[in-house]
Amino acid sequence: MFAADFEYYRAGSVAEAGQLLAAHPGAKLLAGGHSLIPLLKLRLAAPAAVIDIGRIAELRGISTDGDGLRIGALTTHAEIAASDTVKEHAAALAEAASQIGDPAVRNRGTIGGNLAHADPASDLPTVLAALGATMTVKGSGGERTIDAADFFTGMMATSLGDNDLLTAIRVPSAAGRGNAYVKFSHPASRYAVIGVAASIGIGTTGGGWMAKIKGEPKETVCTDVAVAIGGLVPKPLRCSAVEAALKDQAPSEPAFAAAAAAVSGDLGDDLLGDVFASGDYRKAVASVYVQRAIEAAAGRVG
Ligand SMILES: Cc1cc2nc3c(=O)[nH]c(=O)nc-3n(C[C@H](O)[C@H](O)[C@H](O)COP(=O)(O)OP(=O)(O)OC[C@H]3O[C@@H](n4cnc5c(N)ncnc54)[C@H](O)[C@@H]3O)c2cc1C
Numbered sequence: 001m002f003a004a005d006f007e008y009y010r011a012g013s014v015a016e017a018g019q020l021l022a023a024h025p026g027a028k029l030l031a032g033g034h035s036l037i038p039l040l041k042l043r044l045a046a047p048a049a050v051i052d053i054g055r056i057a058e059l060r061g062i063s064t065d066g067d068g069l070r071i072g073a074l075t076t077h078a079e080i081a082a083s084d085t086v087k088e089h090a091a092a093l094a095e096a097a098s099q100i101g102d103p104a105v106r107n108r109g110t111i112g113g114n115l116a117h118a119d120p121a122s123d124l125p126t127v128l129a130a131l132g133a134t135m136t137v138k139g140s141g142g143e144r145t146i147d148a149a150d151f152f153t154g155m156m157a158t159s160l161g162d163n164d165l166l167t168a169i170r171v172p173s174a175a176g177r178g179n180a181y182v183k184f185s186h187p188a189s190r191y192a193v194i195g196v197a198a199s200i201g202i203g204t205t206g207g208g209w210m211a212k213i214k215g216e217p218k219e220t221v222c223t224d225v226a227v228a229i230g231g232l233v234p235k236p237l238r239c240s241a242v243e244a245a246l247k248d249q250a251p252s253e254p255a256f257a258a259a260a261a262a263v264s265g266d267l268g269d270d271l272l273g274d275v276f277a278s279g280d281y282r283k284a285v286a287s288v289y290v291q292r293a294i295e296a297a298a299g300r301v302g
Pocket residue numbers: 028029030031032033034035036037073074099100101102105108109110111112113114116117121122123124160164165166167189190191192
């Protein structure tokens with residue numbers, strides 16, 4: 001099917017994109033086009049105007065600012081997957097980007113488009129939820145930041161307003177912690193049937209004055225545990241039951257298995273399923289992927 005007619009505009013800068021959005025209510029931004037173009041062709045979206053932001057140089061690139069990573073919204077999945085800077089500061093993000101779709105999708109698709117589209121089967125929202133990222137957004141009222149936890153509001157829904165442009169993603173440095181992304185891919189699209197991101201620190205507990213008097217040894221335990229799951233829930237979900245079950249536990253296979261089993265308490269009843277994998281099936285195997293993610297993250301602490 002062909003898309004319905006629309007006016008096409010190309011923005012040369014963030015400021016110009018803002019002006020075009022204000023001048024054309026209901027317009028859609030076009031980044032890599034991998035989600036928007038199919039929607040237009042299927043006539044699931046029929047905006048009067050499309051504003052192409054794909055050549056705005058200031059929206060591209062990966063840098064560090066001392067406190068973590070800054071990734072421009074137009075940075076492609078392939079660039080994130082190949083970036084040594086991302087691998088050093090947020091290995092799970094590079095790992096997730098490298099598993100998105102196929103080379104064509106990774107070379108055109110952008111992190112900003114992926115997040116704004118908010119498909120529940122996308123990989124990057126889950127990783128950014130676990131890593132505590134923030135989104136920088138430019139709207140008619142100026143610039144603001146939104147925590148990943150507040151950015152995704154439901155299935156394919158975000159807190160972005162009509163005139164908002166996502167400009168960058170900030171990811172706090174995970175220095176000293178290990179992080180990983182593990183995915184059960186749909187065999188045709190590679191979208192996540194289940195995706196789990198984990199970030200874990202390992203430290204010592206005990207050693208207080210009483211323990212010293214008693215000569216008790218310090219114990220190595222998991223600290224700063226963050227786990228998020230996607231693919232089977234409408235929006236990325238922080239797994240608070242898993243996190244609580246693992247925190248302050250000695251890193252061991254039984255502890256990882258016990259913590260992963262707690263995911264059933266996190267998932268709730270609003271589970272997504274399709275002809276490939278029902279919601280019940282996804283729930284039944286979710287703990288396997290949670291365990292793999294937390295084991296991989298713990299194995300990378302260093
Ligand atoms: C065959 C196929 C397989 C795929 N497999 C996967 C997968 O395995 N995992 C996965 O995570 N994704 C997958 N995707 C999706 C892919 O990651 C796309 O990158 C993503 O869906 C959209 O990014 P885009 O840059 O193409 O955005 P576009 O399609 O250009 O835009 C998508 C939406 O975001 C809005 N938007 C874009 N940029 C901004 C911005 N800066 N600010 C505000 N709004 C913006 C647009 O207006 C539109 O509504 C797949 C896609 C295809 C076609």
